[in-house]
Amino acid sequence: xxxxxxxxxxxxxxxxxxxxxxxxxxxxxxxxxxxxxxxxxxxxxxxxxxxxxxxxxxxxxxxxxxxxxxxxxxxxxxxxxxxxxxxxxxxxxxxxxxxxxxxxxxx
Amino acid sequence: xxxxxxxxxxxxxxxxxxxxxxxxxxxxxxxxxxxxxxxxxxxxxxxxxxxxxxxxxxxxxxxxxxxxxxxxxxxxxxxxxxxxxxxxxxxxxxxxxxxxxxxxxxxxxxxxxxxxx
Numbered sequence: 001x002x003x004x005x006x007x008x009x010x011x012x013x014x015x016x017x018x019x020x021x022x023x024x025x026x027x028x029x030x031x032x033x034x035x036x037x038x039x040x041x042x043x044x045x046x047x048x049x050x051x052x053x054x055x056x057x058x059x060x061x062x063x064x065x066x067x068x069x070x071x072x073x074x075x076x077x078x079x080x081x082x083x084x085x086x087x088x089x090x091x092x093x094x095x096x097x098x099x100x101x102x103x104x105x106x107x
Numbered sequence: 108x109x110x111x112x113x114x115x116x117x118x119x120x121x122x123x124x125x126x127x128x129x130x131x132x133x134x135x136x137x138x139x140x141x142x143x144x145x146x147x148x149x150x151x152x153x154x155x156x157x158x159x160x161x162x163x164x165x166x167x168x169x170x171x172x173x174x175x176x177x178x179x180x181x182x183x184x185x186x187x188x189x190x191x192x193x194x195x196x197x198x199x200x201x202x203x204x205x206x207x208x209x210x211x212x213x214x215x216x217x218x219x220x221x222x223x224x
Contacts, residue, residue, distance in 0.1 A: 031209055031210075033209070033210040033211070035152075035211070037152075042202055042214040042215065042216055042217050043144075043152065043202070043204075043211070043214055044214070045210060045211060045212050048208075048209075048210040048212070049208075049209070049210070054212065084151075086151065086152050088152075088210070088211070090209055095154065095157075095166065095168065096142065096154035096157070097154070098144075098151060098152040098153070098154060099151075100151045101151040101152070
């Protein structure tokens with residue numbers, strides 16, 4: 001099976017950047033998507049196809065990939081960004097795969 | 108606008124089945140695959156399976172083999188996910204999500220299913 005690895009938690013001060021990593025074998029060949037899930041709410045797509053942003057998502061959210069890691073960057077974190085963030089790919093052996101999620105705390 | 112409206116919370120006994128509905132609107136139902144994702148309390152997202160509403164083709168994660176059935180009603184634009192022989196480990200929020208070119212761009216609000224004796 002295919003595994004995506006994320007740190008369980010991360011803390012960032014307001015106004016500072018948050019960089020949330022997502023590691024996986026051969027992730028460079030896969031299309032990575034990112035979701036934000038605020039407490040008690042359904043997930044919301046914030047980045048798709050590695051770097052694209054849906055309409056309505058602030059340009060503070062951006063995606064990138066380097067080597068075996070994809071990264072969701074939130075530049076200038078705000079209190080409203082406090083949430084769980086999940087990466088997601090499709091893999092030929094496991095179909096849809098989610099990372100374990102990273103809880104972002106805004107200090 | 109695109110909306111996925113799910114059925115209400117359910118409480119079931121161990122060994123029972125549950126059928127969750129996902130009524131879509133704001134787009135052509137048969138043009139997009141639908142997926143089911145669940146989330147146990149305090150846990151992460153777990154993909155369960157998918158359905159092509161046009162052909163009624165389905166696929167699912169291996170761990171749900173023999174227990175999950177996905178169907179649809181094209182006349183109402185509604186998708187259904189039935190999970191059989193449930194245990195307490197199946198207590199979770201269940202979400203439907205629309206797929207567009209590999210990513211899940213719209214999600215239902217979630218349905219809480221509680222399995223308890």
